Amino acid sequence: MSSDIITIHTRVSSDLHTPRPTEPIRPLFEDNESESELEEPPQSIVEKLHLPNRIALHVTTDGRDDCKVDFECNDLKWGIEISSSSTYPTLHDDVLSFRYYVNEDNQEEYALFKVWVMLFWYFQLPAPSADLIPNKQGSPRGSWQVHFNNTGPFFKLANLQAVEAAGLVSFPDSGAASGEWIGAYATRVGFWQLPPEPFLNPVCTSKKPLHMPKPVEYTFTDRVRHPVRPRPQPNGDMYTRWIPSFGQFLTFRLTDLDEDTEVVHRWMNDPRVSMFWGEEAEDPEKTRSFLKKGLGSKHFFPIIGCWDDEPFGYFEVYWVKEDALGRYASDVDMWDRGVHCLVGEQKFRGPHRVGVWISGLVHFMFLDDPRTQTVMLEPRVDNTKFIKYLVDAGFYKEKEFAFPHKQAALMKLKREAWEGPLC
Incomplete structure (x- = not known):
């Protein structure tokens, strides 16, 4: 020494x-x-x-x-x-x-x-x-x-x-x-x-592949010009962070059809969830097709959130520019991200956890591409409890607008105003 x-x-x-x-x-x-x-x-x-x-x-x-x-x-x-x-x-x-x-x-x-x-x-x-x-x-x-x-x-x-x-x-x-x-x-x-x-x-036994922002190439989706998006990597956790306040790992990983269809099907048939998602079905094959469609999308991907590797929620992370939201939101940048959220397990609900996983999702999106400057959500306006959670996490409500299927609140959080993840 x-x-x-x-x-x-x-x-x-x-x-x-x-x-x-x-x-x-x-x-x-x-x-x-x-x-x-x-x-x-x-x-x-x-x-x-x-x-x-x-x-x-x-x-x-x-x-x-x-x-x-x-x-x-x-x-x-x-x-x-x-x-x-x-x-x-x-x-x-x-x-x-x-x-x-x-x-x-x-x-x-x-x-x-x-x-x-x-x-x-x-x-x-x-x-x-x-x-x-x-x-x-x-x-x-x-x-x-x-x-x-x-x-x-x-x-x-x-x-x-x-x-x-x-x-x-x-x-x-x-x-x-x-x-x-x-x-x-x-x-x-x-x-x-x-x-x-x-x-x-110095302490890695197995190193992850090098992750760099994808070089800029452009394409079109429904006449919207946007960068070619990188494919999400299917192996391992996409985000892992130890949460000292809970003594548990918070992780997000890509959805697996064989592993996750049954649990997502159960969540979608919960009346509290189906009220906002409308994806309830008796046949699990409908849920499997729903997840398969998400995995094949070019502008969003479905992920599963876990506490100590136990699934607690389903999320869809998307690029706003070529999403339907891009037609309604103002000042949309090429790298802005959005996310849809579903918490399925009762024991993982509540304000003591929601602030942590929301900040974890934002953290993941800001780490995934340093060019992302804004994260957006568009919850239904009557989902007042979730909107309050978002405000507590640093989001602000820019406006309300009418999707064909719902009246939505446009919630935004800019990187400049983000203070870091909750621990």
Whole structure:
């Protein structure tokens, strides 16, 4: 082990700092000997998280000093220390430093992995208040962020350049001739827009195929010009994320005719579902044909949502431009996405879960193609409960309009306004 240190620091005015609470004043000659003999040393707290590739990550907080955090993933171990103006996390004031760091053979790859994991853990902590002026009504709001200093593994310029090239950090001065390597920062909202796979190579037993945005080629559908769409990959999960608040994996995968026809058929025959979908049928073959048609579509694909690999819902992810919605929505971009939603399992319904899977769907669509700037939904106007869930998730209602089969509310969420997935 080396004694290299990497520091994350901030540049916020001290006027915004909250002072640490002071320790109570004790009598000068107080006898605490017997009391200290009875006290047991605080126990370390070990939290088990999972990376998107399902590899376990053990995070240990020192019971005597909760500002010291150790990470262990496979055979890799490293530790950080957090200093702050108050109890962390804060919006801008936390300072994260590596207490110890091992220089592996491929230093750039391992530096990327360890910084990504550190931010993966940190940005899943309870979000601090975004108010820049505490206790002030109408306070301006800031973005949750941390800043990097070029020390430790980033003392090597190649490492710092690799972190910037990977999109983990930005610089206040983006001029090519500035030559400045100070003030690098990472934000929560920016972090969650990065696909995790490129950072997980040091702990990957099997690597997924490289996923890149499809080069632009154009075609026509019903006289609508739009890009040729990439085919969804049929093998494995399309999206996987560990949800600490539930202690479960949330996944989305492509629908499988043999595996999913029976469960989707049961869901479609639930009166609560058929009221909005109208796909009830006695014969499962009708449901199978419905799913087969979706799998053969060029502009949408059906997926199954799962909690710990147990199916809970059916979703259709589509490209708005060539969809029927594209004729009604305004300012539709070539890469805007939409989604239809159905939750079939009773035990997975309710507001405590819906916000998480909605944010997961949005996360998936923003990761799937970085050119997607807006996600849209068009629920029926009398589906007021779901519309409220969407508003709570950050969507806004642009207007109502009349489809041939329903009166719909056009709900939109722009990437710029998205604050990241719920954890």
